[in-house]
Amino acid sequence: MAKRITPRSEDWARWYTDVVTQAKMADYSPVKGCMVIRPHGYALWENMQRVLDRMFKETGHENAYFPLFIPKSFLAKEAEHVEGFAKECAIVTHSRLKTVQADGRATIVPDPESALEEELVVRPTSETIIYAMFAKWVQSYRDLPILINQWANIVRWEMRTRLFLRTTEFLWQEGHTAHATHQEAEEEALRMLDVYASFAEEYMAVPVLKGVKTEKEKFAGALRTYCIEALMQDNKALQAGTSHDLGQNFARAFDLRFQDEAGDWTFAWNTSWGVSTRLVGAIVMAHGDDNGLVLPPRLAPIQAVVVPIWKGTDPVDRILAAAREARDRLARAGIAVRLDERDSLSPGFKFNEWEMLGVPLRIELGPRDLEQGSVTTVKRPNRSKAPVPLSGLEERVPQLLEEVQREMLEAARARRDAATFTVDSWDGFRERNESTGGFLLAHFCGSSECENSIQEETKATVRCLAFGQPEEAGRCVRCGGPSPRRVHFAKAY
RNA sequence: CGGGGCGUAGCGCAGCCCGGUAGCGCACCUGCUUUGGGAGCAGGCGGUCGGAGGUUCGAAUCCUCUCGCCCCGACCA
Numbered sequence: 001m002a003k004r005i006t007p008r009s010e011d012w013a014r015w016y017t018d019v020v021t022q023a024k025m026a027d028y029s030p031v032k033g034c035m036v037i038r039p040h041g042y043a044l045w046e047n048m049q050r051v052l053d054r055m056f057k058e059t060g061h062e063n064a065y066f067p068l069f070i071p072k073s074f075l076a077k078e079a080e081h082v083e084g085f086a087k088e089c090a091i092v093t094h095s096r097l098k099t100v101q102a103d104g105r106a107t108i109v110p111d112p113e114s115a116l117e118e119e120l121v122v123r124p125t126s127e128t129i130i131y132a133m134f135a136k137w138v139q140s141y142r143d144l145p146i147l148i149n150q151w152a153n154i155v156r157w158e159m160r161t162r163l164f165l166r167t168t169e170f171l172w173q174e175g176h177t178a179h180a181t182h183q184e185a186e187e188e189a190l191r192m193l194d195v196y197a198s199f200a201e202e203y204m205a206v207p208v209l210k211g212v213k214t215e216k217e218k219f220a221g222a223l224r225t226y227c228i229e230a231l232m233q234d235n236k237a238l239q240a241g242t243s244h245d246l247g248q249n250f251a252r253a254f255d256l257r258f259q260d261e262a263g264d265w266t267f268a269w270n271t272s273w274g275v276s277t278r279l280v281g282a283i284v285m286a287h288g289d290d291n292g293l294v295l296p297p298r299l300a301p302i303q304a305v306v307v308p309i310w311k312g313t314d315p316v317d318r319i320l321a322a323a324r325e326a327r328d329r330l331a332r333a334g335i336a337v338r339l340d341e342r343d344s345l346s347p348g349f350k351f352n353e354w355e356m357l358g359v360p361l362r363i364e365l366g367p368r369d370l371e372q373g374s375v376t377t378v379k380r381p382n383r384s385k386a387p388v389p390l391s392g393l394e395e396r397v398p399q400l401l402e403e404v405q406r407e408m409l410e411a412a413r414a415r416r417d418a419a420t421f422t423v424d425s426w427d428g429f430r431e432r433n434e435s436t437g438g439f440l441l442a443h444f445c446g447s448s449e450c451e452n453s454i455q456e457e458t459k460a461t462v463r464c465l466a467f468g469q470p471e472e473a474g475r476c477v478r479c480g481g482p483s484p485r486r487v488h489f490a491k492a493y
Numbered sequence: 494c495g496g497g498g499c500g501u502a503g504c505g506c507a508g509c510c511c512g513g514u515a516g517c518g519c520a521c522c523u524g525c526u527u528u529g530g531g532a533g534c535a536g537g538c539g540g541u542c543g544g545a546g547g548u549u550c551g552a553a554u555c556c557u558c559u560c561g562c563c564c565c566g567a568c569c570a
Contacts, residue, residue, distance in 0.1 A: 004531095013564075032562075084570050113566070124570070157495085159568050220570050242570080309529050348530035366529055376529085493569095 005356075007290045012234045018164045023357050028209055033161040034167035037277070040357060041164075043301035044278055049151065051203055051299070052173065052275070055195050061147040069120035070151075074128040077253040079126065084220020088157040090122040090276040106138045122155040127250055127272055138178060138268060144258060145188070146178040151205065152417075158377065163493050164281030165238070172276035178256060178268040182247070185269035189245045192273040193226045205296040205408035206230045206278065206286045206418055208240055209439075211464030211490060217452050223247035229463045229488065231416045232285035237435035237490035240282055244274035254278035256297040286412050287381070289453065293358030294356045294381050296402035296408055303336040304397060305354045306375075309366030310349045323365045326375065326393060327464065333394040337399070345346060350410050355380060360404045363388075379404050422486070429477050429489075431460050439490050443483035445476035455476055460489045 003023060006014040020026050025041030053063070076082045093254050097113035100107060121265045123129070133148055134277045151173050161167050174277060175192060179185040179426065193210055208228035218225035222244035230240045250256065251267035287294040297303050308323040311318045320341065327339040338359075340350050347364070354362055364376040374387045377400055388396045419438030423429045429442055444450065444462065456462050456479075465487050 017563090023505070028562080030561095031567095081570085088569075158539085160566085218570085222570090225570085255526095307529095346528050346530080346532055348528085349532085350528095350530090352531050368529070375568080421535075 003119065005290060005292060006200050007198065008233065015290070016162060016281075016285060017286075019288050019292055019356075020281075025280065025284075025293070026163050026429065028163075031168070033158065035163050035167050037171075040301065041280060042301060042339060044280055044283070047299045047301060048203070048279060049173075051197060052195075052318075053149075053151075055199060056149045056173075059147075059191060059195060059226055061149045063150060063232075065150055065152070066126050066133065068123055068170065070112065070123050070126070070129045072119045072121055073231045074132060075121050078180055078221045078250055080249070085124045090155045092120040092122065105272070123152070124154055124156045124275075126150065126152070126154075127172055127176065127246070127270075127274075128254070131178075131250040131254040131256050131270060134176075134268070134270075135251075135254045138256060138258050140307075141180045141258050141260050144178055144180045144382070145267065147175075148177065149173055149175045162484075163279075164491075165278055165286070168278075170277050172274050174272060174274040176299040177271045178251070179269065179271070180258065180260065180266075182269050185271050186245055189226055189243045189273065191270040192271070193228065193241075193243040196243065196275060197228050199275075200228055200230065200240055200279075200282075201409060203260045203296065204283055204286070205298075205405060205412055206240070206282055207409065207486075208465045209464055211466035211488070213242075213464060214446075214451060214462045215290075216448055216489075219244045221246065221249050222272075223249065227464050229490075230282055230286060231419055231439060232282070232301065232492070232493070233288075233415065234285070235419045237439065237488075237489075238278070238282050238285070239463075239492065240279060241273070241275040246270040246272060261280035287408055287425075288358075289381075291344075292356035294408070295358035295360055297360040297405045300358065300360050301336065302338050302357070302359050303365055303401055304330060304338075304361040306330075306337065306339045306363045306365060307347060307350050307354070308339070308341065309364060311367055315367050315370070319365060319367065319370060322390070323372055324366060326363065326390065329393055330397055333398065335397055359402055363397070379407075383410060420488075422476065424474075426477055429460075430458055432487075433460050433491070436475050437491055439463070439488045441486040442477040442489055443472075443474035443485075444487045444489075445479055445481035445483050447476075447481070449481070450478040452477055452480075454489070459491050461492055463490050463492060464487045465469040 006016040023389060024034045024038050024042060026037050029036045091167060092114060094110035094114045096111040097108045098111040100109055138144060153169055153171050155169050157168060158166050177188050179188060197208050197210050200206045208230045210228055213225040213227055219242060224245040226243045227239055228241045229240050232238055246271060248267040250270050252456060256268045257265050283295065284293060297389045299307050306323050306327050308319045310319045323339055331339040333492060358380065360380045362378040364378065369375050374389045376385055377388050378385050397430065419436065420441065421432050421438060422441045423432050429440060432440055469485045472485050475481065478484050
């Protein structure tokens with residue numbers, strides 16, 4: 001009828017767009033490449049922020065805020081860094097507009113008189129301005145470590161965008177730290193990678209690979225980039241978070257030095273790490289189905305919805321009274337619960353609508369339920385139904401939500417494992433990559449020649465050198481050269 | 494930047510080839526009847542057809558220019 005989602009099997013990209021827009025998570029904005037995050041999408045992001053923020057603080061970090069604008073010269077101080085970002089920067093050149101007459105009508109143009117002496121870059125990431133500030137704050141080893149996080153918006157002028165996955169402006173957090181030793185910085189980078197991985201699995205119900213990026217894929221300016229990689233339902237990989245060991249690259253560029261215990265001047269060691277609103281897209285693509293969004297209970301803005309069902313006019317009052325009581329009791333038990341009292345919509349319509357929005361648990365309450373002194377609960381992912389006695393609501397509903405959370409992770413893990421393939425020949429690699437896609441575990445010599453030619457010919461890239469990948473001598477799937485272990489290849493977003 | 498598609502009511506579309514003054518579904522409003530998987534009937538509201546120029550007695554429709562968006566590709570720390 002009114003709203004139909006394009007089935008995943010028919011057109012994956014369209015399905016994704018349909019779900020995001022019809023579930024009211026985001027909408028296209030008047031500005032190309034930018035999106036409006038609507039309340040239902042933003043509430044999910046807020047829940048993610050809340051959990052992550054707590055995890056950052058538990059690991060000793062503090063929030064701060066740095067400016068949106070970065071002097072152009074700052075970006076140029078780290079050679080590799082500017083190389084990586086130069087092609088996607090928005091630049092502020094003027095500070096005023098003026099009205100002029102053109103073709104007989106008034107129009108506004110940048111006032112040439114207001115051209116900036118030094119142009120400003122809208123941050124694509126904040127390493128430069130943050131380490132410039134750190135340099136002012138650090139003199140002694142006693143000033144270290146600095147452990148800072150900021151929640152911010154950033155701008156990267158990508159050529160092609162996709163709601164949540166890659167937009168011109170997006171929201172993220174970026175952690176930036178400074179340490180006295182390389183070892184401490186490494187530990188920090190890995191600690192935050194672990195935070196991301198456990199957040200992805202325990203809250204988003206998205207299993208991830210932890211590993212390290214190749215030279216080609218690492219962050220511009222980093223010594224080493226660690227990442228978490230997830231697999232979406234279309235068998236394409238999504239980089240879900242990164243954590244960088246920046247070495248002393250930025251410290252040298254911004255003269256971030258301190259006097260150590262021996263009185264010697266040393267450059268500090270930095271890390272940076274970030275996740276973005278792209279994670280919202282990850283949840284959509286990891287769990288969604290042809291009925292819409294499926295949200296993990298631990299992050300869902302609405303965890304359960306009570307849908308009253310009545311017959312005739314007589315039992316309406318009794319049903320509504322019972323439904324309101326159920327709602328109130330669940331709310332007191334700490335469940336984010338809604339009661340759908342709208343009287344002009346049929347139950348079927350409401351079922352479909354709440355499923356579209358991804359609410360993990362539906363609680364139906366009709367005359368039949370009331371007679372039995374129970375409600376009917378329905379889990380969003382598989383629509384499995386179970387009666388729950390009214391008397392046991394507060395105990396049972398949280399259990400059901402946890403069951404859904406666990407089942408979603410298990411299902412996602414099963415999908416990923418079923419889409420992870422070991423390939424040993426170049427033909428096998430190409431065939432598998434073409435037919436099903438997914439993670440291809442293949443031997444790789446590590447040369448950039450092979451990495452580039454594999455990407456050119458198959459669009460697949462090395463997603464990461466996964467931790468814990470067993471040692472296994474083999475021959476590079478491309479050139480036959482020696483390889484100490486397999487790496488994960490996949491086509492990626 | 495290359496290829497493809499699309500701009501007509503809030504949303505989704507038809508009408509365009511073959512010019513004659515705008516229509517369908519959903520949504521919305523009103524009333525009545527309804528409510529265990531997208532309710533029914535009746536009556537309504539709503540559009541300078543993306544913009545500019547041209548051809549014509551007459552343009553959503555034909556011509557020229559222009560703006561914008563979407564999809565695929567190139568690009569993507």
